[in-house]
Amino acid sequence: MSLLQKILSNSVAVLSTSVGRIILLSILARNLEQNEFGQYSLLIWFGELFLLLTNLGINGEFNKYIPELRKSGDVSFYIIKRLILILKSTLIGIGLFYILYFNVSYIHDMLKGINVVYYVIYLITYSFAMSFRAYMKGYERYKQLSLIELLFLLSVLALTIYFKNDLDLYLILIILSILNVFLILYYFHAVISEYKGEVIKKSCQLPKTRNYTQYIYATGIVSFFVWSRTEIYFVSKINFSSVAIYSVAITISGVIYQITNLCSSVLLPHFSGITSQKRISENTKVTKWLLVIMAIIGITSIPNINLFIDLLFGKEYYSAESITIVLIIGSFSMICSSSSNYLLSIGLSNINFCLNLIAAFALLFLCQLSYKSFGLMGISISKATVIWFISFSTFYICYLKKGLIIDHELVVCMTVFFVSLIAASYLTVITDSKLLKLILSVLGLATTLLIYKLLNINIINKVEK
Incomplete structure (x- = not known):
């Protein structure tokens, strides 16, 4: 396969x-x-x-x-x-x-x-x-x-x-x-x-796996504070209604997170069983693929968050709109998930541990600092900031370890991704009309696809069999 x-x-x-x-x-x-x-x-x-x-x-x-x-x-x-x-x-x-x-x-x-x-x-x-x-x-x-x-x-x-x-x-x-x-x-x-x-x-192999598992377990505990809604503890200090509102926001953004992360559980077993040269090539191609998909999802999802909340959870959860957008922007940082799996596959789990440790302390500190003064928005911004930090640190370290090839296609994909993200954020504030936002996001989607077509970016068909 x-x-x-x-x-x-x-x-x-x-x-x-x-x-x-x-x-x-x-x-x-x-x-x-x-x-x-x-x-x-x-x-x-x-x-x-x-x-x-x-x-x-x-x-x-x-x-x-x-x-x-x-x-x-x-x-x-x-x-x-x-x-x-x-x-x-x-x-x-x-x-x-x-x-x-x-x-x-x-x-x-x-x-x-x-x-x-x-x-x-x-x-x-x-x-x-x-x-x-x-x-x-x-x-x-x-x-x-x-x-x-x-x-x-x-x-x-x-x-x-x-x-x-x-x-x-x-x-x-x-x-x-x-x-x-x-x-x-x-x-x-x-x-x-x-x-x-x-x-x-x-x-x-058991002694070898034990050493690896110790890293995974320690990293798992530390990364839990970053990835597994630990900030909900600070939200619960406000009240249970705030927990409900935050849960709606993180559930919707979690779908985006899952899409960006859909290849992660596949990549580690796959990378562990192939040659180093092919591992580098496929890591690069999967990163490009994620950038293309996330650009498309960003331009269509962010402007229409209020519509999704209304359809799924009801108008009583409208207050979750702004924090949902912040969390979605944070979840897009998982375009770097392929690089994280590459580092694990070559035995550099200690790097992931150190990054997660720094991020965990940063998140706890920022949430403690912001939840009393800025409430849910402060917690959401803290979460998004920390996720972007850890993701791009992983991306950069992977590049330094020569696990990623930054070529013309990758630069183009990354540029279009960030432009689409900025455009999607702008569409959320220019009008309150749900219908107009939907129309504009569809036009944005068509524009994004046209750009990829004109630049001859066709990553999916280029993934090696």
Whole structure:
């Protein structure tokens, strides 16, 4: 399977997940009070933090080392060792969660009685489902992942709509937990089917993976403060309604983030299995491809944010428009995601760690400085600024390491991208008419495509098979 085919297969899963989450959150936002929707967003964020801390970096390790271990036939012992480790760390994590639960008042207020049990079950099932999912990515089973994740989302949506009149926060957790169990069973069957007839033996690669995983885990904890909505902690200090508004903004911008990042989980296994010269060539081509796609998305999405908010979440969330635009502009910095994966593939994970560490401290400092005086807008600008810093630092370091070729096409793609971003931002302020903004954005899209055509920029067809 070529790199482009892998990206397209993976993008089906990524985009279907993003669209499904937006539809789900749209239903929840329209059927829950703002405070309750804010509480839901906060609990989901705690779930992501729990997954990060208890996974010990193993999901990232799967992406890099399963492709290598497949060649030696040592995968079975490796997987067994890692799943046992995840089980131990998950049980320890549950114990730590209960300590937190009994000592943090607003968590205790959100999860009273039997509801805390529902939440713990959700945490456990979510942790194992994501671990098996990472294993499937290591085996590059992108078509299977696309199908199962699409079915998962359709099931969540169907059950949410069915229980629409009785919908509350804890019924949602029960639905997610049950469906996570089905995901685990499916993934477990896929794991077993890979090892028929294989002799389980100790892998000589395990000491090497341990060193890599320590970097991944440390980087994951640090980068969580940058990429995984840690700023929502500062938003919760304002009130739960602000959490709901910010969640709407970051959900819409998160779709753009997923599109820019759709190739990341494909690139690390792919880069790890090809020659250094081809790795440089394909890193350059994927960067150009992302620039083209983001220029098109920028000119069409930014001027029409208010229209999207109205259609999906309702007029009561109009106040999320400006912070959504800021977060979308921040998410466009992920055009540099290919360079980040290149550095990881050649063993320079320490550079990613240092950049994430600097960015994490910067984000915490800026959010603490701005949330009292500037509210949600201050937090959003802080987030966007830090993301641009870390992304372009990665891009520049990759260039210094000769992992990127800055040729004429790349310069043109980057120029058109920034011009389209400026034009899209300008369109948001010249008129309040949704129809006129829509017409102007379509004209902007046509102009952008014409520029690429005149300059003979056709990146997609140039990606090597």
